[in-house]
Amino acid sequence: MKSLLACYRAVIKTKLAERMAYRTDFAISVLLMLLGDFMIPLVTLLVYRSGASFPGWTLQEALLIQAVFTLAKGVAFPFFFGIVSTTLYHVREGSFDVFLLKPRPILFLTMMNAFDLDDFGRLISGGVLFGLALSGVPAPSALHWIQFAVLFLCSLLVLFAFSLFLSGLLFKWVGSSRVYDMFDSMSMFGMYPGTIFSKVFQQLFTYVIPIAMIGFLPASALLGKGADGAWLSMGMSIVFCGAGLMFWHGMLRNYTSAGG
Amino acid sequence: MIEVHNLYKTYTTYTRGSSFKETLRSLFERETVLVPAVKGLTFKVEPGEIVGFLGPNGAGKSTTLKMLTGVLHPTSGDVRILGCTPWKQRKRYVRNIGAVFGQKSQLLWDIPPLDAFYMNKAIYAIEDAEFEETLHRLSRLLEVEEIMRKPTRQLSLGERMKCEFIMAMLHRPSVVFLDEPTIGLDVIAKEKIRSFIQEMNEQGVTFILTTHDLEDIEQLARRVIVINDGEIVFDDSIMALRNFLGAKKKVRIVTEQPADWYGIEGVTVLKLHSAKDAELELDTDCLPLKRFIQLMNERCTLQDMTIDALPIEQVIKELYGHKERIEKVSVLTE
Numbered sequence: 155m156k157s158l159l160a161c162y163r164a165v166i167k168t169k170l171a172e173r174m175a176y177r178t179d180f181a182i183s184v185l186l187m188l189l190g191d192f193m194i195p196l197v198t199l200l201v202y203r204s205g206a207s208f209p210g211w212t213l214q215e216a217l218l219i220q221a222v223f224t225l226a227k228g229v230a231f232p233f234f235f236g237i238v239s240t241t242l243y244h245v246r247e248g249s250f251d252v253f254l255l256k257p258r259p260i261l262f263l264t265m266m267n268a269f270d271l272d273d274f275g276r277l278i279s280g281g282v283l284f285g286l287a288l289s290g291v292p293a294p295s296a297l298h299w300i301q302f303a304v305l306f307l308c309s310l311l312v313l314f315a316f317s318l319f320l321s322g323l324l325f326k327w328v329g330s331s332r333v334y335d336m337f338d339s340m341s342m343f344g345m346y347p348g349t350i351f352s353k354v355f356q357q358l359f360t361y362v363i364p365i366a367m368i369g370f371l372p373a374s375a376l377l378g379k380g381a382d383g384a385w386l387s388m389g390m391s392i393v394f395c396g397a398g399l400m401f402w403h404g405m406l407r408n409y410t411s412a413g414g
Numbered sequence: 415m416i417e418v419h420n421l422y423k424t425y426t427t428y429t430r431g432s433s434f435k436e437t438l439r440s441l442f443e444r445e446t447v448l449v450p451a452v453k454g455l456t457f458k459v460e461p462g463e464i465v466g467f468l469g470p471n472g473a474g475k476s477t478t479l480k481m482l483t484g485v486l487h488p489t490s491g492d493v494r495i496l497g498c499t500p501w502k503q504r505k506r507y508v509r510n511i512g513a514v515f516g517q518k519s520q521l522l523w524d525i526p527p528l529d530a531f532y533m534n535k536a537i538y539a540i541e542d543a544e545f546e547e548t549l550h551r552l553s554r555l556l557e558v559e560e561i562m563r564k565p566t567r568q569l570s571l572g573e574r575m576k577c578e579f580i581m582a583m584l585h586r587p588s589v590v591f592l593d594e595p596t597i598g599l600d601v602i603a604k605e606k607i608r609s610f611i612q613e614m615n616e617q618g619v620t621f622i623l624t625t626h627d628l629e630d631i632e633q634l635a636r637r638v639i640v641i642n643d644g645e646i647v648f649d650d651s652i653m654a655l656r657n658f659l660g661a662k663k664k665v666r667i668v669t670e671q672p673a674d675w676y677g678i679e680g681v682t683v684l685k686l687h688s689a690k691d692a693e694l695e696l697d698t699d700c701l702p703l704k705r706f707i708q709l710m711n712e713r714c715t716l717q718d719m720t721i722d723a724l725p726i727e728q729v730i731k732e733l734y735g736h737k738e739r740i741e742k743v744s745v746l747t748e
Contacts, residue, residue: 164535251483252520257508407487411480
C-alpha cells in the first residue's frame with residue numbers, strides 16, 4: 155500500500171510537471187470548464203423563473219441536486235474518469251503496450267496516467283455550486299450528513315463503474331470518441347429529481363443502472379427527503395462497480411496493440 | 415531461460431473495397447479476415463545470449479516480441495521466460511525484463527527524461543541508492559548526463575533513444591527486448607547504442623532484438639533467427655548466416671565511361687540506371703573489394719561508389735532459394 159501511494163505520488167508529480175509546460179493552456183482550460191459547469195443550473199433557474207417547477211421540489215432543492223451531481227463529476231473527472239480518454243488515445247496509438255510493461259496493476263497505471271489537472275476546474279465549480287445551493291436550504295442534521303457521505307461515495311462508485319464500462323468498450327471499439335456522448339445522455343437523468351420521471355424509469359435508474367445515485371439520492375439524503383430504495387440502490391452501486399471491474403479486465407484481453 | 419514452443423498468433427481484421435458502394439456496404443456488413451501473423455514458432459534462448467530477429471516488414475517480428483513481453487496473448491502455444499508465462503504472470507515477469515520499442519516512447523514529451531526516470535523509480539519501487547548508482551552508471555555510459563535534464567521534445571532522435579535505454583534498464587532487468595532500437599538513427603548514434611548493448615551483455619543481460627538492419631545483427635548478435643511470413647526460415651549463428659550468404663555486398667557504382675558488368679565473376683547486376691550507373695551485388699569471396707575497385711578503375715574509371723550490406727529482402731530471397739534447392743535435391747534422391 156505504501157509503495158502504491160509512493161507510486162501514485164510520483165506519477166501525479168510528473169503529470170503536474172508535464173501540464174505546467176503549457177500554463178496558459180491549463181489556465182484557459184480550467185476557466186472554460188468553470189464557465190461550462192456554471193451553466194448547468196442556469197436552465198433550472200430559467201424553468202423556475204418562468205413559473206414552472208419540478209413538482210415537489212423547490213428551486214434551492216433542485217439546485218442542490220444539480221450541485222451534488224456536478225461535485226461528484228468534479229471528483230470523478232480529475233481522479234479516475236480520465237481512463238476513458240487515456241484508453242481511447244493509447245489503444246488507438248498502440249502505446250497501451252507501455253502500461254502492460256510495468257509491474258503494477260494495469261487499471262491502477264491507467265488511472266494514474268489519466269490524472270487530469272484541467273478537470274480540477276470541475277471540482278472547483280462543483281464545490282462552489284454545492285456551497286451556494288447548500289446556503290439556500292435548511293442546515294442538514296449530522297445524521298443527514300452521514301447518510302449523504304455514504305451515498306456520495308456510492309455516487310463515485312457509479313461514476314467509476316461508468317468509466318470502466320466506457321473505457322473497456324474502447325479496447326474493442328477502437329477510437330470511438332462517442333462514448334462520452336453515451337455517458338452524457340445517460341448520466342443527465344441523475345441531475346434531476348427522480349420523482350419527475352415515470353415509475354419505470356425511476357426503478358431503472360435506481361435499481362438497474364443506478365444513475366439516480368450520482369446526484370439525486372445523495373442530495374435527497376442531505377435534504378432529509380430520504381428517497382425510496384436508496385439503500386438497495388447503494389447495494390446496486392457496489393454490484394455495478396464490481397461488474398465494471400470485471401468487464402474492464404475482460405475487455406483488456408481484446409487489446410491487439412498496433413503495427414510495429 | 416527463454417523457451418518458446420509452437421507459438422501462434424492470428425489477428426482478426428476486416429476488409430472492404432475502396433469504391434463508394436463498397437464503403438457504404440461496409441457500414442452494415444464487413445468481411446472478416448483472419449491474418450496468421452505468427453505460425454508455430456519454436457526456439458530456445460540461453461542466458462547471456464544476444465539473439466537477433468531478422469525479417470522484412472510484416473514478417474511477425476514485433477508480434478512475436480509483444481507476446482514474449484506479455485503485451486499480447488497468443489492464439490496458442492507456450493512461452494516460459496524466467497520461469498513465468500509472460501501474459502499470465504505479467505506483474506512478476508515484467509519486473510525482471512526491460513523493453514525498448516523504437517517507435518513507442520516511454521519518455522514524456524514535455525518534461526525532461528530525468529523526471530520520467532524518477533517516475534519509473536517509483537513504479538518499480540527501486541531503492542534510492544540502487545537507483546542513483548544505476549542512473550549514474552548508465553547516463554555516463556551513454557553520455558547523457560547533461561541532456562537528460564532537457565525537455566524530451568528538445569532532444570534529437572539519438573538522444574531520445576539513449577534515454578529510452580536508460581528508462582528500460584533502471585530496474586536492472588536480466589532480459590531486454592529491443593524492437594528496432596536503431597531505426598532512423600545516424601551512424602554515430604547507432605554505434606553508441608550498439609556498444610552499450612554489448613557492454614550490458616558482458617554484464618550478463620540477455621538481449622532479444624528485432625531489426626531489419628543486417629548491420630545490427632552482424633555487430634551484436636551471435637545467433638540470428640530469420641523470420642518471414644510468421645515462420646522461422648533460419649536459426650543459427652551469425653557465422654553460419656555469413657557462410658551461407660557469402661561475403662555479399664550491395665554496391666552502387668558510377669563510372670566515367672560506359673561499363674559492361676556482365677561476365678565478371680562475383681558480380682550480379684541488380685539494377686541498371688544507365689550505362690554509367692548501376693546497382694550490383696558483389697560477392698567479395700569471389701572478387702575481393704580491393705580487386706573489384708582496381709578492375710573498375712582500369713576498365714571504366716570510378717567516379718562514385720557506395721557499399722552497403724545486403725538488404726534484408728535480398729537475404730530472405732537467398733534463404734528461400736537455398737531452401738528450394740535443398741527440397742529439389744531431397745525429392746531427386748528419394
